Amino acid sequence: MIKLGDYIELISGRDLIKSQYNDKKKGIPYIMGASNMTNGELNIERWTQEPTVIGKNGDLIISVKGTVGELLILKEKEVHLSRQVMAIRPKRDYEVKFVFYYLKYYLDRLKEKAKGMIPGITRDDILDAEFVEMGKDEQRQVIKILDCAQALIDKRKEQIQSLDELVKSRFIEMFGDPVLNPKEWEKSTCKDISSKIGSGATPKGGNSSYKEEGISLIRSMNVHNNKFIKKDLAFIDEEQAQKLNNVTVEEEDILLNITGASVARCCIVPDELIPARVNQHVAIIRSKNERALPTFLLYQFTNESYQRLLWDIATSGGATREAVTKQQIENLELIVPPMELQSEFADFANQVDKLKFEMQKSLEELENNFNSLIQKAFNGELFK
Numbered sequence: 552m553i554k555l556g557d558y559i560e561l562i563s564g565r566d567l568i569k570s571q572y573n574d575k576k577k578g579i580p581y582i583m584g585a586s587n588m589t590n591g592e593l594n595i596e597r598w599t600q601e602p603t604v605i606g607k608n609g610d611l612i613i614s615v616k617g618t619v620g621e622l623l624i625l626k627e628k629e630v631h632l633s634r635q636v637m638a639i640r641p642k643r644d645y646e647v648k649f650v651f652y653y654l655k656y657y658l659d660r661l662k663e664k665a666k667g668m669i670p671g672i673t674r675d676d677i678l679d680a681e682f683v684e685m686g687k688d689e690q691r692q693v694i695k696i697l698d699c700a701q702a703l704i705d706k707r708k709e710q711i712q713s714l715d716e717l718v719k720s721r722f723i724e725m726f727g728d729p730v731l732n733p734k735e736w737e738k739s740t741c742k743d744i745s746s747k748i749g750s751g752a753t754p755k756g757g758n759s760s761y762k763e764e765g766i767s768l769i770r771s772m773n774v775h776n777n778k779f780i781k782k783d784l785a786f787i788d789e790e791q792a793q794k795l796n797n798v799t800v801e802e803e804d805i806l807l808n809i810t811g812a813s814v815a816r817c818c819i820v821p822d823e824l825i826p827a828r829v830n831q832h833v834a835i836i837r838s839k840n841e842r843a844l845p846t847f848l849l850y851q852f853t854n855e856s857y858q859r860l861l862w863d864i865a866t867s868g869g870a871t872r873e874a875v876t877k878q879q880i881e882n883l884e885l886i887v888p889p890m891e892l893q894s895e896f897a898d899f900a901n902q903v904d905k906l907k908f909e910m911q912k913s914l915e916e917l918e919n920n921f922n923s924l925i926q927k928a929f930n931g932e933l934f935k
Contacts, residue, residue, distance in 0.1 A: 556678030559650065560640040563674060564604045564632030569872070572599040574862055580627055582606070583812040584635035585618035589775065590708070593623055595630075596812065596862075602631040611639040611651050616671040618772045618783055620658045624651055637677065649690040652697050653683065656929045668757030683929060693928045700921040707914045714907050715777055718900050722850045725896055729886045730856040736888045739842070742881035747837035749877065750809060751798035751829040754791045761785045766792045767827035769800065769820070771808040774833055776853045779806075779818050792828055798835060800827040803845040805836040807852065807880070814873040815861035817852040819845055834880060843887055846897040851885060 564582075572581050578600035580593070587594050606612060608628050614621040616635040624647055625638075632638060641650045654661070657680055664676045685693070727734045741748065754760045754768075761768070765786040773780050787795075800806075800820050808816040810832045820827065829835055838845050851857055865873040927933040 553682050553684055554678065555650075555680040555682040558641060558643050558645050558682060559678075560642060561674055561677060562604065562606065562610075562632065562638040562640070564606075564634050564636050564638075566633045566635075567599055567601065567603075567631065569866065571601045572597045574598070574859075574866075578602070580630045581633070582612060582630050582636050583633045584616065585614035585621040585772065586811075586813040586816075588612060588614060588621045588623045588636075589780070591623045593625070593627065599631050602629070604632045606630045606632050606636075606638040607640075609640075609647055611641070611647050611654070612636050613639060613654065613677070615673075615677075617669055619662050619665045619670050619672055620654075622651060622654055622658075624648065637674070639677070644687060646687075646690055646694065648694045648698075649685070652693065652925060653929060654680075656925050657681065668759070670758055689934075693933065696933065697921070697924060697928065700917070700924050704914065704917045704921060707910060707917060711907055711910050711914070714903050714910070718777075718850065718903050719854070721899055722854065722896065725892060726851075726886060726888055728856050729851045729854050730860055732886055734888075736886040738884050739887045740881065741836065741883040741885055744839055744842040744848075744885065744887060745836055745881075746839050747804075747835055748880050749798055750831050750834045751795050753830045754787055754794070758785075760787070760791065762788050765789070767800075767824045768795075769806060769824070769827055769829045769833055771811060771813045771816070771830075771832040774806045774808050774813070774816050774818055776816050776858075777818055777849065779821050779824075781821075784824075787828065792826075795828040798829050800825060800829060800835060801837065803838075805838065805845055805849055805852070807834045807836055807875075808832060809834045809865075809875040809880070811873055814865040814875060815852075815858050817849060819849050834875075834877070836880065841890075843885070844890075844893045844897045846900050847888075847893040848885070850896070850900065 574597055576598055578598040579602050580595040581597040581599045583597060606625055608625055610625045612623050612625055614636050641647050661672060661680060664672050765788045768785040768787045770785060772783055802822055802825055804820050806818055806820055808814050838848050864879050865875050
């Protein structure tokens with residue numbers, strides 16, 4: 552075993568202030584953190600014309616703060632890196648894809664080193680990580696086998712994504728742009744069609760106070776548009792949960808991220824997480840079902856035009872950090888079509904969700920197979 556630092560160059564990032572980036576797709580992409588690199592895919596929401604720390608095509612990007620350990624190989628020509636991420640450039644005859652797969656294998660041990668209220672790993676944690684010597688031919692064999700397994704996973708994810716796009720298209724077909732409202736639907740404020748709007752708090756002690764099991768504490772990293780990511784879900788005990796009883800999550804509650812780079816992301820809480828609580832970065836919106844169905848509201852919030860509206864609200868007023876207040880949520884204007892149309896849309900979305908559920912089970916099986924292969928690859932068992 553050798554040290555990874557002997558075989559890579561490591562580039563740390565630097566944060567920009569709000570006036571240095573935009574959401575207009577002008578400049579170069581700005582990787583602000585793990586929220587921009589979910590499941591190995593780059594999801595850029597901000598751009599900058601004032602880059603100072605550059606990641607280049609072919610770099611391996613790793614998230615080092617907050618959600619630690621998200622990995623992707625950069626396909627863009629160049630990006631700006633925040634302090635939440637670092638770029639790894641292999642040297643000495645090691646291929647970037649091999650280092651990428653090795654870090655996937657080593658990730659649990661790396662995460663164990665994460666410290667602080669906001670978990671983070673250091674440059675030394677990465678540079679001092681164990682590494683394995685392997686010749687070019689062996690590297691290529693490992694890459695070929697794992698690439699094949701990964702291709703099956705990617706194909707299944709594409710199919711799931713296609714179903715998501717189908718529901719979004721159906722929403723536009725039935726209701727039009729919810730911001731411009733070309734079909735002239737009745738409009739109402741979020742306050743008038745909701746029975747609950749509110750966010751929670753982080754228990755005293757931050758991450759160190761979380762438990763191995765217990766009551767789910769939903770954080771912004773779990774909330775993505777139209778889907779809930781269980782990875783890194785936190786848990787609190789009954790005593791901690793009692794202090795957050797005013798933000799108890801109920802079935803079909805809508806979860807909306809209200810601060811930071813992931814502001815405006817939105818999903819419905821999965822039933823199996825109930826009972827649950829939210830921290831201060833996530834708001835609960837509980838609709839009055841006689842006025843607006845949760846599934847209809849969700850796809851209104853995650854519509855592209857409405858996402859831009861939420862971002863504009865979050866960045867208004869010269870704040871140094873993106874944020875949407877409770878009052879701003881209450882005052883949001885929403886279209887409220889007739890209930891029979893909302894029900895028709897919700898039925899369609901629920902039928903698609905059933906297909907997605909079956910595909911998700913298949914995806915989990917493929918991912919389990921991949922994890923078995925990667926363990927064998929770096930334990931020396933793959934070619935026995």
